[in-house]
Amino acid sequence: MRPDRSRSARGGGGGGDGGGGRDGRRGRRAFLGAAGGLAVAFAAGCGALPVIPKRPTPSAADAAAWIRFAGGRYTLTLPRVEMGQNVLTAMKRIACDELGVPWDRVDARLHGTRALPRVKASVGSDSIREFAIPLAQACATLRDALEAGHAAGVLAVRPRPMAELRAFERTAPRSPRSQPIEQGPAIVRGEALYAADVRRPGQRFGRVLRAPVSPELASRAVFLDEAAARSVPGFVALVRDPLLTQGRSEGVGIVATTPGALERIAAALAPRWSVDGSFESDDVVRALDLDARLARGALAHQPRLEPWHTTGVPDRTGPWDVDLHLDVPPAAHAPIEPRAAVAHWTAEGELHAWVGNQDVFYVADVIAARLGLDASRVHVQGMRVGGAFGGKTIATVELEAAVLARATGSAVKVQWTRSQEFACGFHRPPSRHRIRARLKDGRIEAWWHAFASSHILFTNAVLPAWLQRLTDVIGDDGVARGAVPPYRTGATRVEFDLVRLPILGGPWRGLGAGPNALAIESAMDALARAAGADPVAFRLAHVESPRLARVLRRARESAGGRSSATGPQRTGRGVACGIYKGGSFAAVIADVDVDPSDGTVRVRRMTCAHDCGRVVDADQVRAQCEGNLVWGLGMVLVESLPIGASSIGAASFADSPIPRMGEVPAMRIELVDDGDAPTGAGETAVVAAAGAVANAIFDAIGYRPQRVPVRPADVLAHLRASGRA
Amino acid sequence: MRLHVNGTWIELDDVWVDETLLSALREALGLVGAKFGCGAGLCGACTVLVDGRPQRACLLTAGASGAARIETIEGLARGDALHPVQQAWLDASVPQCGYCQAGQVMATVALLRVRPRPDDADIDTALAGHLCRCGTQQRIRDAVHRAAEASRGRA
Numbered sequence: 074m075r076p077d078r079s080r081s082a083r084g085g086g087g088g089g090d091g092g093g094g095r096d097g098r099r100g101r102r103a104f105l106g107a108a109g110g111l112a113v114a115f116a117a118g119c120g121a122l123p124v125i126p127k128r129p130t131p132s133a134a135d136a137a138a139w140i141r142f143a144g145g146r147y148t149l150t151l152p153r154v155e156m157g158q159n160v161l162t163a164m165k166r167i168a169c170d171e172l173g174v175p176w177d178r179v180d181a182r183l184h185g186t187r188a189l190p191r192v193k194a195s196v197g198s199d200s201i202r203e204f205a206i207p208l209a210q211a212c213a214t215l216r217d218a219l220e221a222g223h224a225a226g227v228l229a230v231r232p233r234p235m236a237e238l239r240a241f242e243r244t245a246p247r248s249p250r251s252q253p254i255e256q257g258p259a260i261v262r263g264e265a266l267y268a269a270d271v272r273r274p275g276q277r278f279g280r281v282l283r284a285p286v287s288p289e290l291a292s293r294a295v296f297l298d299e300a301a302a303r304s305v306p307g308f309v310a311l312v313r314d315p316l317l318t319q320g321r322s323e324g325v326g327i328v329a330t331t332p333g334a335l336e337r338i339a340a341a342l343a344p345r346w347s348v349d350g351s352f353e354s355d356d357v358v359r360a361l362d363l364d365a366r367l368a369r370g371a372l373a374h375q376p377r378l379e380p381w382h383t384t385g386v387p388d389r390t391g392p393w394d395v396d397l398h399l400d401v402p403p404a405a406h407a408p409i410e411p412r413a414a415v416a417h418w419t420a421e422g423e424l425h426a427w428v429g430n431q432d433v434f435y436v437a438d439v440i441a442a443r444l445g446l447d448a449s450r451v452h453v454q455g456m457r458v459g460g461a462f463g464g465k466t467i468a469t470v471e472l473e474a475a476v477l478a479r480a481t482g483s484a485v486k487v488q489w490t491r492s493q494e495f496a497c498g499f500h501r502p503p504s505r506h507r508i509r510a511r512l513k514d515g516r517i518e519a520w521w522h523a524f525a526s527s528h529i530l531f532t533n534a535v536l537p538a539w540l541q542r543l544t545d546v547i548g549d550d551g552v553a554r555g556a557v558p559p560y561r562t563g564a565t566r567v568e569f570d571l572v573r574l575p576i577l578g579g580p581w582r583g584l585g586a587g588p589n590a591l592a593i594e595s596a597m598d599a600l601a602r603a604a605g606a607d608p609v610a611f612r613l614a615h616v617e618s619p620r621l622a623r624v625l626r627r628a629r630e631s632a633g634g635r636s637s638a639t640g641p642q643r644t645g646r647g648v649a650c651g652i653y654k655g656g657s658f659a660a661v662i663a664d665v666d667v668d669p670s671d672g673t674v675r676v677r678r679m680t681c682a683h684d685c686g687r688v689v690d691a692d693q694v695r696a697q698c699e700g701n702l703v704w705g706l707g708m709v710l711v712e713s714l715p716i717g718a719s720s721i722g723a724a725s726f727a728d729s730p731i732p733r734m735g736e737v738p739a740m741r742i743e744l745v746d747d748g749d750a751p752t753g754a755g756e757t758a759v760v761a762a763a764g765a766v767a768n769a770i771f772d773a774i775g776y777r778p779q780r781v782p783v784r785p786a787d788v789l790a791h792l793r794a795s796g797r798a
Numbered sequence: 799m800r801l802h803v804n805g806t807w808i809e810l811d812d813v814w815v816d817e818t819l820l821s822a823l824r825e826a827l828g829l830v831g832a833k834f835g836c837g838a839g840l841c842g843a844c845t846v847l848v849d850g851r852p853q854r855a856c857l858l859t860a861g862a863s864g865a866a867r868i869e870t871i872e873g874l875a876r877g878d879a880l881h882p883v884q885q886a887w888l889d890a891s892v893p894q895c896g897y898c899q900a901g902q903v904m905a906t907v908a909l910l911r912v913r914p915r916p917d918d919a920d921i922d923t924a925l926a927g928h929l930c931r932c933g934t935q936q937r938i939r940d941a942v943h944r945a946a947e948a949s950r951g952r953a
Binding site: 253265269307330406411458460490704 | 833835837870874884921931937
């Protein structure tokens, strides 16, 4: 009995559908495959019940474990994962400022599962918002105890308010800002920092081969030339273990003495695969057919509106001043580091792993549950992560390394290939949007935003279909993120459908907020033009939050005058703004040049005003803003992950490009800090960056993108059709 | 077999002959600064200098690199004294995740040897094949100019 088949039978025969509630039976059956046969209880076989991550909210008491004093030195054990947000630097600043000690008195280190009580995943721009104040509280308690002459013992942290914490005083002496970022010197010296940099005695190299189809389709190897594989120099082991199943994709493990031998063994093994079912990219397009869904009635989910939104259903008969469609394709996280892990069994029978994952404790939970180990025998050490962006929140390569290490009794390193990152990772789900809105006397009177997407928090990369269906009662806050407009939009309706797709989708920087805000800000731009109003003034007339209004004004001041066109270029300026997770605010102004001869769009400059409350590390808040601007630019001009036959249709960066050096404009970041409690910067500006670029394109040539990324061919077609070429 | 790396001949077991130069550097020699990013020469994270030129170590075999002078990021500093490009990278606070930066640094070292005063277009061209997902491109440009300035001062 293959567990993946049993679940396949369950999924196909269980009577439910793929999650959307009303998607066409034909299309759904194509996704799930010709399961037929017996419906078998899902509990048969391993791996049926997913391990759900625990997400405890940190407290002052927890923070006692983050900072220690011994032998005249302080040790900060970072309760977060370091993945480029440079939170190691930010948290060390808080510790130094609160303790009142110089930078070199504090040693900052990354955590493993034995260094700290459990902390939740590093996701959602939560690190400063939720961990900064508890850390400062712990440091203040430690400082007071040392001043009082205590030298040993465990302290109970007093949860004092932010106003009593020195780390957040604007005028307090702050730790010097001339220090390089933590681990910066090690980065520029090429020292071992990342999971794949770990080398263990007797280490082997592993890989798990899978059918070249989506893990949503049940697949298995039906032929392996084992003899040929064994004859390859460097062959160590062929590992058949149900634990190597990812989703419904059965894996075949190979282990070798060198990385290159893995390629040769895989070629010699020449696996043939059997796959249940198939899909084409058109199936995905059809599954998300928004207008067909709307024609059938109300969509399944309505996020809670703000109290100041006018209640009541907008009159849907029209006419509408704006009726905007927007299609957003899947996109890859594309961190430059393909995920990696090293695992080994100690002489004491413990499993140790080094990982680059956003949730070190979750990885340990999965390994312990799947391998049937007591949690006390699993130790997972977090390493610096070479980019994650929401994509390294599940346990995949880590479990592969653990299984291969157990099978071979040696340390095993597994790093996914780039093609595995595309094929086996999850991605930003595609979404389709329609916003209809009406004006009355220059103000928005009615707003109706409908969209369809696949799940994000309840990702199909972790949840089988039957379990995901149980979540449909509550919807998916990740898909809904940022869908409620931050404007007084009159009679307002926001609704969406969740559709389980045959490709893997999940959290991607900003979750649903990026696509949702792009749709909202495109509609706001169109409404401003329909009202004959300046787009900044039009937004200011509708925003509810004074903090959002402030960043809008600040961005406008900072962007200065528009530059004039050079030669045949058409220039345009666009603005967009947004609120992320209720507490962070951004406004972006983009200046673009459009070349009417070849249809290329070049972003010349981006200006961002950003308010995430009290700024802990201005330089690194700016760095996060810069990253978000590049992501917003990429969303509108560059990024699309193609869907092929039963799989992701990309194997390399050539198939799924990301912005390059020459495409990244000059960026100016203005930080607003009025002393509010610190929030997050990791995803905020993406909600404004994409809209600013899209609206600048409209300003330049009158083209309102109905799908992204905008291709030169789209621009040229518009110019021809409008007689502007 | 042996490799000439950062000014020294180093002996390797012959099993590394058919491996990529990147694997040999990282796994046989423990020089892990160059990174595996794509295995296809499309991201630049594995860039090292081969006879002074930036090359993708994921596309070369170790066996074919035996006669060449190979420079990696580990060979740039002189003890505590960082190379001007390394120092500029810290001064401009370039790295976010840092994974692509060894390749960016090595490509910049090579650029400044042939073009000591690069303009932005030179930088964009020299680093066009070096991907950064975090969005450090503006800071990389800044750091290259800083390094060029510092190198002039030193020369």
